Amino acid sequence: MNNSRPIDVLEKARGKKVIVRLKNGSDITGALQAFDLHLNIWLEGAEESRNGTSTKLGSVLVRGDTIILISPE
Amino acid sequence: MNNSRPIDVLEKARGKKVIVRLKNGSDITGALQAFDLHLNIWLEGAEESRNGTSTKLGSVLVRGDTIILISPE
Amino acid sequence: MNNSRPIDVLEKARGKKVIVRLKNGSDITGALQAFDLHLNIWLEGAEESRNGTSTKLGSVLVRGDTIILISPE
Amino acid sequence: MNNSRPIDVLEKARGKKVIVRLKNGSDITGALQAFDLHLNIWLEGAEESRNGTSTKLGSVLVRGDTIILISPE
Amino acid sequence: MNNSRPIDVLEKARGKKVIVRLKNGSDITGALQAFDLHLNIWLEGAEESRNGTSTKLGSVLVRGDTIILISPE
Amino acid sequence: MNNSRPIDVLEKARGKKVIVRLKNGSDITGALQAFDLHLNIWLEGAEESRNGTSTKLGSVLVRGDTIILISPE
Amino acid sequence: MNNSRPIDVLEKARGKKVIVRLKNGSDITGALQAFDLHLNIWLEGAEESRNGTSTKLGSVLVRGDTIILISPE
Numbered sequence: 001m002n003n004s005r006p007i008d009v010l011e012k013a014r015g016k017k018v019i020v021r022l023k024n025g026s027d028i029t030g031a032l033q034a035f036d037l038h039l040n041i042w043l044e045g046a047e048e049s050r051n052g053t054s055t056k057l058g059s060v061l062v063r064g065d066t067i068i069l070i071s072p073e
Numbered sequence: 074m075n076n077s078r079p080i081d082v083l084e085k086a087r088g089k090k091v092i093v094r095l096k097n098g099s100d101i102t103g104a105l106q107a108f109d110l111h112l113n114i115w116l117e118g119a120e121e122s123r124n125g126t127s128t129k130l131g132s133v134l135v136r137g138d139t140i141i142l143i144s145p146e
Numbered sequence: 147m148n149n150s151r152p153i154d155v156l157e158k159a160r161g162k163k164v165i166v167r168l169k170n171g172s173d174i175t176g177a178l179q180a181f182d183l184h185l186n187i188w189l190e191g192a193e194e195s196r197n198g199t200s201t202k203l204g205s206v207l208v209r210g211d212t213i214i215l216i217s218p219e
Numbered sequence: 220m221n222n223s224r225p226i227d228v229l230e231k232a233r234g235k236k237v238i239v240r241l242k243n244g245s246d247i248t249g250a251l252q253a254f255d256l257h258l259n260i261w262l263e264g265a266e267e268s269r270n271g272t273s274t275k276l277g278s279v280l281v282r283g284d285t286i287i288l289i290s291p292e
Numbered sequence: 293m294n295n296s297r298p299i300d301v302l303e304k305a306r307g308k309k310v311i312v313r314l315k316n317g318s319d320i321t322g323a324l325q326a327f328d329l330h331l332n333i334w335l336e337g338a339e340e341s342r343n344g345t346s347t348k349l350g351s352v353l354v355r356g357d358t359i360i361l362i363s364p365e
Numbered sequence: 366m367n368n369s370r371p372i373d374v375l376e377k378a379r380g381k382k383v384i385v386r387l388k389n390g391s392d393i394t395g396a397l398q399a400f401d402l403h404l405n406i407w408l409e410g411a412e413e414s415r416n417g418t419s420t421k422l423g424s425v426l427v428r429g430d431t432i433i434l435i436s437p438e
Numbered sequence: 439m440n441n442s443r444p445i446d447v448l449e450k451a452r453g454k455k456v457i458v459r460l461k462n463g464s465d466i467t468g469a470l471q472a473f474d475l476h477l478n479i480w481l482e483g484a485e486e487s488r489n490g491t492s493t494k495l496g497s498v499l500v501r502g503d504t505i506i507l508i509s510p511e
Contacts, residue, residue, distance in 0.1 A: 004179060006186040009207045023170065023212070024096065024141065034077040039186075039209055040112075042079040046144070060144040061082045063112055063137070064209070066096070068170065071192070071206040097242065097287065107223040113258075115225040119290070133290040134228045136258055136283070139242070150325060152332040155353045169316065169358070185332075185355055210355070214316065217338070217352040243388065243433065253369040259404075261371040265436070279436040280374045282404055282429070285388070296472040298480040301499045315462065315504070331478075331501055356501070360462065363484070363498040389461065389506065399442040405477075407444040411509070425509040426447045428477055428502070431461070 010035050013072035018043070021068045026050035028062060032072075039064030083108050086145035091116070094141045099123035101135060105145075112137030156181050159218035164189070167214045172196035174208060178218075185210030229254050232291035237262070240287045245269035247281060251291075258283030302327050305364035310335070313360045318342035320354060324364075331356030375400050378437035383408070386433045391415035393427060397437075404429030448473050451510035456481070459506045464488035466500060470510075477502030 010018075013032050020028045020041065027050070030043030041064070046057040083091075086105050093101045093114065100123070103116030114137070119130040156164075159178050166174045166187065173196070176189030187210070192203040229237075232251050239247045239260065246269070249262030260283070265276040302310075305324050312320045312333065319342070322335030333356070338349040375383075378397050385393045385406065392415070395408030406429070411422040448456075451470050458466045458479065465488070468481030479502070484495040 004188070006180045006182055006188040006207050008180065009188045009205050022141065028142075034079045034081065036079055039207075040079040042077070042082045057142070057144045059082050060142050061079050061112075062142045063140050065138070065211070066141045067209050068168065068212045069174075069203070069206050069208045071203045095287065101288075107225045107227065109225055113225040115223070115228045130288070130290045132228050133288050134225050134258075135288045136286050138284070139287045150334070152326045152328055152334040152353050154326065155334045155351050185353075211357070213355050214314065214358045215320075215349070215352050215354045217349045241433065247434075253371045253373065255371055259371040261369070261374045276434070276436045278374050279434050280371050280404075281434045282432050284430070285433045296480070298472045298474055298478040298499050300472065301480045301497050331499075357503070359501050360460065360504045361466075361495070361498050361500045363495045387506065393507075399444045399446065401444055405444040407442070407447045422507070422509045424447050425507050426444050426477075427507045428505050430503070431506045 007035070007037070009072065010070065013070075017073045019071045019073065020062060021071075022062075022066050023068055024050075024066065028057070028060070029073075030057075030060065036064070039067050039070070041067070041070070080108070080110070082145065083143065086143075090146045092144045092146065093135060094144075095135075095139050096141055097139065101130070101133070102146075103130075103133065109137070112140050112143070114140070114143070153181070153183070155218065156216065159216075163219045165217045165219065166208060167217075168208075168212050169214055170196075170212065174203070174206070175219075176203070176206065182210070185213050185216070187213070187216070226254070226256070226258075228291065229289065232289075236292045238290045238292065239281060240290075241281075241285050242287055243269075243285065247276070247279070248292075249276075249279065255283070258286050258289070260286070260289070299327070299329070299331075301364065302362065305362075309365045311363045311365065312354060313363075314354075314358050315360055316342075316358065320349070320352070321365075322349075322352065328356070331359050331362070333359070333362070372400070372402070372404075374437065375435065378435075382438045384436045384438065385427060386436075387427070387431050388433055389431065393422070393425070394438075395422070395425065401429070404432050404435070406432070406435070445473070445475070445477075447510065448508065451508075455511045457509045457511065458500060459509075460500075460504050461506055462504065466495070466498070467511075468495075468498065474502070477505050477508070479505070479508070 030046030033042040046060040103119030106115040119133040176192030179188040192206040249265030252261040265279040322338030325334040338352040395411030398407040468484030471480040484498040
């Protein structure tokens with residue numbers, strides 16, 4: 001366990017649905033296609049929810065520095 | 074799929090219309106001409122919408138660190 | 147003691163429960179699975195509490211630059 | 220088109236009038252004299268407008284990290 | 293004196309009580325166990341006070357970029 | 366003109382009066398003594414004005430990352 | 439004069455009283471013991487004033503990225 005890295009939790013989530021919480025207060029869900037060390041992520045079938053309102057985004061690139069946390073479902 | 078990068082979603086969107094959501098709450102749409110690893114982007118035929126108001130921008134360079142997400146239409 | 151590093155307090159907390167305070171005002175608790183030098187962390191069995199409301203997150207990757215402090219229980 | 224860079228839109232605008240939108244909500248217009256990779260820019264004949272009020276600035280160096288976007292007229 | 297560094301004030305405070313003022317407005321006190329060049333710090337017997345309320349934290353790692361100042365008692 | 370850099374506008378202003386607009390909303394005027402690539406600047410005979418109130422500062426070092434723009438008079 | 443650096447104004451102020459203005463709106467005064475290129479500074483006999491209230495701090499390390507300006511008295 002001592003050699004595992006935080007980003008390994010994302011390796012296991014490739015192709016699966018994740019929830020992404022942003023600094024601006026919205027949540028984005030989608031299937032995780034790719035990510036890098038800055039936590040830039042590419043989601044497919046993405047949907048944004050904020051203050052109880054949902055918006056479909058489809059393919060989306062989310063900039064890593066706007067992300068608080070990423071949680072696989 | 075394991076070798077894909079987040080930015081690949083933009084490679085496929087070159088010359089096509091994208092929606093860019095900014096940290097200040099506005100959305101910019103336009104045809105994606107170029108981008109770099111900082112997510113600085115160059116759009117043509119760009120239009121900004123904020124609080125229900127639209128402004129034509131034409132050619133525009135958007136600084137990457139002001140961007141939350143980029144979504145191809 | 148002169149050679150100890152701040153991150154050593156996390157080495158001793160691997161696999162144990164920690165409290166993570168975020169810049170947005172919420173607290174996240176969970177078992178510390180992994181961390182890196184940016185303080186990106188991976189928690190298991192995570193739960194977020196904010197303004198008296200609790201949300202289960204399960205596995206979660208928290209971005210280091212959103213963290214104020216990490217305290218082992 | 221694949222080799223163009225975002226900053227190329229500025230190369231074409233040298234000596235011409237551009238609009239610069241700042242993070243603090245003001246717009247600055249002026250003739251683009253020089254720029255660098257951080258998007259620091261030097262404008263001549265610059266004028267700032269904010270909340271409907273205009274101020275003449277003349278020569279001005281604008282720090283790149285305060286800029287949201289730059290659009291050639 | 294010309295060769296002293298700001299961080300030397302912390303070298304002399306190792307093992308002693310310090311007050312740490314955070315950007316979010318709270319103060320944390322505790323015995324300084326370790327620190328690094330980013331001003332990440334590890335405190336023991338830490339206690340947080342904010343708006344007149346105190347919370348015991350025990351061992352804590354405080355991220356350097358959330359710190360305004362550190363003052364040995 | 367193609368080889369000029371944004372900072373060249375400051376080279377020409379050495380020893381002369383400049384106006385510096387800060388991110389916190391205040392303006393500082395003074396004679397430009399020195400500057401570096403981060404736009405840290407040293408002013409002499411500096412004066413700060415904010416919300417219509419003026420304060421004499423004399424010699425002052427202004428940190429580059431707090432600056433929006435610098436304009437020679 | 440062309441070779442002087444902004445930080446030279448601090449070299450001349452070593453051991454003397456300086457005023458430090460912080461991004462959070464408070465001012466700290468004290469005798470400048472040491473500083474580095476990030477503008478981290480070590481003050482002795484420091485005192486913080488905010489909204490008309492003064493607090494004695496004694497020895498203090500102020501993190502450079504919280505500083506707006508430093509002015510020797």
